[in-house]
Amino acid sequence: MIRKERDAGEPGALTTAARPCVTSEILNEARRALEIEIQGLQGLIPRLGASFERSVKLMLECGAKDGKVAVTGMGKSGHIGIKIAATLASTGTRAFFLHPAEAIHGDLGMLGRNDLVLAISNSGSTEEVLRLLGPIRRMGLPLIAMTGNPESELARRAEEHLDVSVAQEACPMDLTPTASTTAALAMGDTLAVCLLRLKDFTPENYALFHPGGSLGKQLLITVADLMDTGDKLPLVRESMPVKEVLSELQEKSYGLTAVVDAGDRLTGVFSMGDLTRLHLKDPKLGFMSLPIAAFVTQSPRTIPPDALAARALNVMETHNIRALIVVDNEERPVGIIGLYEVLRAIDY
Numbered sequence: 001m002i003r004k005e006r007d008a009g010e011p012g013a014l015t016t017a018a019r020p021c022v023t024s025e026i027l028n029e030a031r032r033a034l035e036i037e038i039q040g041l042q043g044l045i046p047r048l049g050a051s052f053e054r055s056v057k058l059m060l061e062c063g064a065k066d067g068k069v070a071v072t073g074m075g076k077s078g079h080i081g082i083k084i085a086a087t088l089a090s091t092g093t094r095a096f097f098l099h100p101a102e103a104i105h106g107d108l109g110m111l112g113r114n115d116l117v118l119a120i121s122n123s124g125s126t127e128e129v130l131r132l133l134g135p136i137r138r139m140g141l142p143l144i145a146m147t148g149n150p151e152s153e154l155a156r157r158a159e160e161h162l163d164v165s166v167a168q169e170a171c172p173m174d175l176t177p178t179a180s181t182t183a184a185l186a187m188g189d190t191l192a193v194c195l196l197r198l199k200d201f202t203p204e205n206y207a208l209f210h211p212g213g214s215l216g217k218q219l220l221i222t223v224a225d226l227m228d229t230g231d232k233l234p235l236v237r238e239s240m241p242v243k244e245v246l247s248e249l250q251e252k253s254y255g256l257t258a259v260v261d262a263g264d265r266l267t268g269v270f271s272m273g274d275l276t277r278l279h280l281k282d283p284k285l286g287f288m289s290l291p292i293a294a295f296v297t298q299s300p301r302t303i304p305p306d307a308l309a310a311r312a313l314n315v316m317e318t319h320n321i322r323a324l325i326v327v328d329n330e331e332r333p334v335g336i337i338g339l340y341e342v343l344r345a346i347d348y
Contacts, residue, residue: 033170036167036179039167041182043166044164044190055191056194058116058142060195060199063092065114067094067113067115067116069085069093069095069118070096072103072120073100074128075126076181080184081188084188088188093195100132104132104135108139117142117143121146123149124151124153124154125149125152130154142159146187146188147162148165164183223311224326224335225309226337227305227326228336228338229334234336235258238268239291239292241289241292242287245270249271254323254338255271258336265330266300268293268300274295302325302326304328304329305334309342312342322340323336
């Protein structure tokens, strides 16, 4: 509830007076708001069609000509536009945010002849945005409009229109942009994802734009950067007796060893866990003189040296293992990488 309260310092200032409420009321209101936002997003799906396809193609053509996507919008739509421009830029589509009020005072010079404009306005009648339409048309730039009103002036004057209308806002007064801004943001993400897929954008491409922090480390560090090689790689031949394999297990810190055949190709791995299980089955240790080939775990999880360290981490966590043998194209062990080394390197 909002009330007017006269204050010695600020006569007539508006203040917010909170009334007592119970936990169930808070949760009910939260659920109501989320349900409205979800319904707004679900309403976008059946509206995806030819105009969306043409919009994506226009953006692809813009990139092919070395053009940029200029995203513009005022107020809350502007904030959404900033995020959409950032998402496009980070996923391989050159983009920037153009403030409409600043644009008509000189920032239109940021636009190039091969650029495209994505204009966002829930009403489709935002004055600052509409004032850009004449200059954009004279410059011959394609215009995609994202509005909540297909009959608006902005929608009618654009080459393509993306309908992001919602039945109601999550705001109980149906005034504050909430569900409508969520819908616009989701539509922007959808454009970015489609463009990403059509461009065959890879994690390596993504890494080029995200070199900083833990995200950059996850995307830039490869298995080859972290793996142990040479004498640090636990490695035995399949003909070796189990008793001779023990020294390899004890001297190396990984708790397992790679087992190779006469051609140096990986045939399996043998771990301290395997040894314990053999001991429980045969307390008299009759297995110790037998070739290790009889006891290896065949077809173990492996990884190539050029894989991202984050992928190695995912494999180890998914399959609950502490280390991976690194193999080349001919399945020959060239290194080993451990769980804790990866965790330390990428700051998880």
